[in-house]
Amino acid sequence: MASSRRTFARALEAELRLVEHAVLLVAAGGAPRVVVANLRYGRVIAEPASTFARSQGVSLALLPTATPGRLDFAASQLEEDASKPAMPATASNVPPA
Secondary structure, three states: OHHHHHHHHHHHHHHHHHHHHHHHHHHOOOOOEEEEEEEOOHHHHHHHHHHHHHHOOEEEEEEEOOOOOOEEEEEEEHHHHOOOOOOEOOHHHOOOO
């Protein structure tokens, strides 16, 4: 049981790191928009990922996928998103599985 908890914790950390790296790439000006696709634990990491994105001055939106229970995260420059409606990354507006 402890092993499965460690595996779950590592998987969460890995997915959060992917999103954080996408945010940092956008924040540094390396790309105007980066999508991290098909995350298994997107619902769980939505709040900390959104908090991190805001701290970097980056917009983070959740995008539904064709696979139930999976989510995509789109990190983009704030100026680019001003004209487009985006769903902010919060646990309360995550589409159901």
